[in-house]
Amino acid sequence: MSRYEEMFLRLKQRNEGAFGAFLMLGDPDVATSAMLLDALVEGGADMVEVGIPFSDPVADGPVIQAAAERALAAGVRVDDCFGLIAQFRAKHPAVPVGILTYANLLAARGRERFMSDAAAAGADSILVADVPSLEAQPYAAAARAAELDYVMIAAPNTPEPVIRRIAELSSGYTYCVARAGVTGTRDRLALDHDRLFALLREAEAPPPVLGFGISLAEQVAEALESGAAGVIAGSALVRLGADADALRELVSAMKGATALPGSVRESHGHLA
């Protein structure tokens, strides 16, 4: 069983949704980044998503762009990122780690080699933000060969044939976007996910995890109520910079809101 499958099973038994926390690897430097990743786990993150910084991140809003710029300005290389993942894996053997990055980094290293280096470092999945389902087949095949889960993005405007293709090619989880646009925090979510989650379920796609614009504990609860198996917060965490205490606190508050009706956590978690 994969780490994602084990995690979803564990959470199901506890009647909780998954809380995924995103940080940019190497932001603001390699040593601080390692410390911040630990803080995510200490705060209670169920799964950790890490960005490998790219110079031209078209799917990201200003907060995550700035994080990638800081990492690159600090001289962070792809090898350093794999090093950080390996270090994390040694300390936290059960926490799933997913890579979020861009196709050009795979093209430069060689797609197959990138995937096998990621797997060797201890990553569980990879999502390539600028590879849509149209171009996904060779990426999914390379991930499978390296025993990585290949994660794909679905949105409220994703047509049904694409959902079926996602179901066919991807594994681990389905990264659902909360709205059109790039990553970044918003005060309100445009929640129109009932149809999307229903289509994903029908197609037997991997469990939907909602990202893009999750910044408040209330939104976590809302997302889970609408049928997501989990949520991912990115910009809201990255915005805290190198403040590990604040990071731990926000992760803990958001994780607290993942309790579903009838769970142990519900008594002290968010009540809708």
Added chain:
Amino acid sequence: MKHDGRFGRYGGCYVPEILVPALEQLEAAFLEAEQDPRFAAELQELLTTYAGRPTPLTRCRNLAASTPARIYLKREDLLHGGAHKTNQVLAQGLLAKRMGKRRLIAETGAGQHGVATALAGALFGLETEIYMGADDVERQQLNVFRMELMGARVIPVTGGGRTLKDAVNEALRDWTASFPDTHYLLGTAAGPHPFPTMVRQFQRVIGREAREQVLEVEGRLPEAVVACVGGGSNAIGMFSDFVPDEGVALIGVEAAGKGLDGHEHGATILRGSHGILHGTETLVLQDSDGQVADSWSISAGLDYPAVGPEHAHLKETGRATYVGVEDGDALAAFQALAQTEGIIPAFESAHALAHALELAERADEEMVIVVNLSGRGDKDMAQAVKLLKGAEA
């Protein structure tokens, strides 16, 4: 998508999943327009009565007169707007109207494509917003004013290296959220499918006319067709109708900047490596990790670290060859054309001309060369004063 947008192993459509519906809609609208005689007629009328097509093919009377070569200039500099860009902004503007969009967005480097898009926005009554690197906004006040005069809003981009590639990133980000009512009027034959194909089709009028015109005056096809390559739209427009003519050498000229051995150039085909940037698989200037490098050229239009995928393919198949011309040689050709023919070319076009002059000087028998004079040099005056007067001082 109806087509995969591939040119051999290059091209494709590498964008976030949420943007795919926008590109599918664009492909459908483009394919439908291509089959629609009304679209063709409307575009033709605009090209003729608004933009001034056909543009002439001018034989250089003095330049290279001492060589056995005859150099012809395809005068895109005479097109309304001052460069070939008008061809495709009119076509994309019409397409945007057909799709019912109310807003145009575009990226611009030094401002040429921004000015062209602003022109289309004014003509078609579309709200227009132009992304431009913050440093370029500072350096190119005159073009910013031109855009504003035609009703466009210029948005300075402060992220990344604050250059053209960052302006493309920002325009793509905008489009990801705005595509239901907004058309992204991409400026060159690069980017995700269907842009490389669509922009080529809208620019191939250059080569179609040039081919007919040279056949008429010379009674035969030329030995060589030369065009500068940044993103590659003027070159692909010039080359396309000559591709089946195997005896015609197709030569793309890249900006060798301060020299191909250093890092200050824009020679993506000569010095780049396989990569994926701005939605397309192509050749990219980058480091060994795949971080995209900054390009360099005295001409803003050639200052781009990737290139249209069809050029990468033409290079791979050998049908076209690509060479580099350094800043200094381009500047010399810029002056030579002004002094001998009374034509001031854009710095971009001067690169192509510099290579044509080199071919002419090397020729030991009769040779016909067609150069795409893609734009006029008015926009480069401030920089030319600095470079030429500065050098004299």
